[in-house]
Amino acid sequence: MKIRILGCSGGIGGRHLRTTSILVDSDIMIDCGTGVADLSIAELAQVDHIFLTHSHMDHIACLPLMIDTVSDMRNRPLTIHATPPVEEILRAHIFNWAIWPDFTEIPTPAAPCLRFASIAVGEAIDLHGRRIVPLPADHTVPAVAYQLDSGRASLVFSGDTGPCPALWQAVNAIGNLQTLIIETAFSNRERKLAEESCHLCPSMLLEELRYLQSRPEIFITHLKPGQIELTMQEIEDSIGEFRPRMLQNNQVFEL
Numbered sequence: 631m632k633i634r635i636l637g638c639s640g641g642i643g644g645r646h647l648r649t650t651s652i653l654v655d656s657d658i659m660i661d662c663g664t665g666v667a668d669l670s671i672a673e674l675a676q677v678d679h680i681f682l683t684h685s686h687m688d689h690i691a692c693l694p695l696m697i698d699t700v701s702d703m704r705n706r707p708l709t710i711h712a713t714p715p716v717e718e719i720l721r722a723h724i725f726n727w728a729i730w731p732d733f734t735e736i737p738t739p740a741a742p743c744l745r746f747a748s749i750a751v752g753e754a755i756d757l758h759g760r761r762i763v764p765l766p767a768d769h770t771v772p773a774v775a776y777q778l779d780s781g782r783a784s785l786v787f788s789g790d791t792g793p794c795p796a797l798w799q800a801v802n803a804i805g806n807l808q809t810l811i812i813e814t815a816f817s818n819r820e821r822k823l824a825e826e827s828c829h830l831c832p833s834m835l836l837e838e839l840r841y842l843q844s845r846p847e848i849f850i851t852h853l854k855p856g857q858i859e860l861t862m863q864e865i866e867d868s869i870g871e872f873r874p875r876m877l878q879n880n881q882v883f884e885l
Contacts, residue, residue: 631655631760631780631885637665638877640688640815641855648879649688650852652787653677658757660776660787665879666692675703681711681749681762683789684773685719693720694730697744701733707745711755713764715772717746749774752800766796769828775800780885783808790815790852792828798841807844809883813852817861832864839872848874849881 632655637648642664649663656676659666661683666674674696683689697708712720725732725744733744749755751774754763761779769790775797778785784806790813791797801807815829824831829852830838839848853861853876862876 631778633778633785633883633885635665635877635879635881636668637663637879638811638851638881639855640813640852643855646879647855649691650683650789651689651692654760654778658760658762660778661689661789662691662693662696663688664691666696671699671703675700677708678706679709679711679757681755681764681776682716683767683775683787684769684771685716685723686771686790689790690720690724694724697733698731701736701743704743707742709745709747711747711749711762713750713772713774714748717748719771720746754779765800766794767791768794768797777804778885779804779806782806783885785809785811785883785885786846788812788851790829792825792830793834793838795841798838802841802843804844807846808885809849810842810846811849811851811877812838814850814861814865815852815854817854817857818864820857832861832868835865836869839869845872848872849877850874851877 634653636651639647648665650661651663651665652660657678659677659680734742749764751764754761763777765775767773767775767789775788784804814835816824816831818831818833821831
């Protein structure tokens with residue numbers, strides 16, 4: 631599995647800040663934030679599956695436009711894998727004919743551009759030998775994390791989450807964990823906001839990593855644009871023993 635980071639910022643601004651989106655090989659995408667806009671039309675058309683962590687705008691911003699862009703270039707539906715609550719939110723608030731057309735009915739309900747596939751925590755989806763497993767997450771809206779498993783190694787992407795013991799129980803059960811990508815949205819000075827919004831700050835990240843029983847490579851994602859340097863310095867000062875690094879656009883992982 632080749633995993634390419636298209637976007638990993640908690641916001642936008644400037645040429646290098648793109649919100650969450652991850653390309654797996656050429657046909658699978660995890661979330662669909664603004665990083666997707668950097669792909670060519672040909673690359674967009676190759677994506678057959680999109681796995682969503684949750685419904686917040688920074689993780690779905692490019693989804694409606696992407697479907698519209700490639701709808702006439704594909705001969706099969708684009709599949710959105712999401713939990714039932716996330717599907718319900720998207721149908722009610724995005725693909726509702728008021729904000730955007732309902733592409734599950736275009737060009738016809740029998741042969742649509744878009745279809746939904748329901749997922750559940752712990753139930754693996756196998757796509758040509760690539761296992762994608764939804765894992766627990768705790769956010770202000772229904773959310774999941776994901777394990778990407780090639781068979782040889784696994785990468786875990788936390789999505790947006792606050793403290794979540796169930797996530798660590800699942801992570802610790804992964805025998806081939808190579809890489810952990812975990813969010814830290816706020817600096818320590820905004821710990822109260824992190825707690826209220828179900829995100830992490832460096833001091834909370836340290837508390838969470840104490841549950842981790844293995845030593846994968848750790849990368850930090852979802853940093854707020856105005857607090858990148860401060861937050862990474864606080865992470866280095868408090869949890870340097872874990873040797874976390876900041877995730878970068880166009881970074882590639884091989885599993």
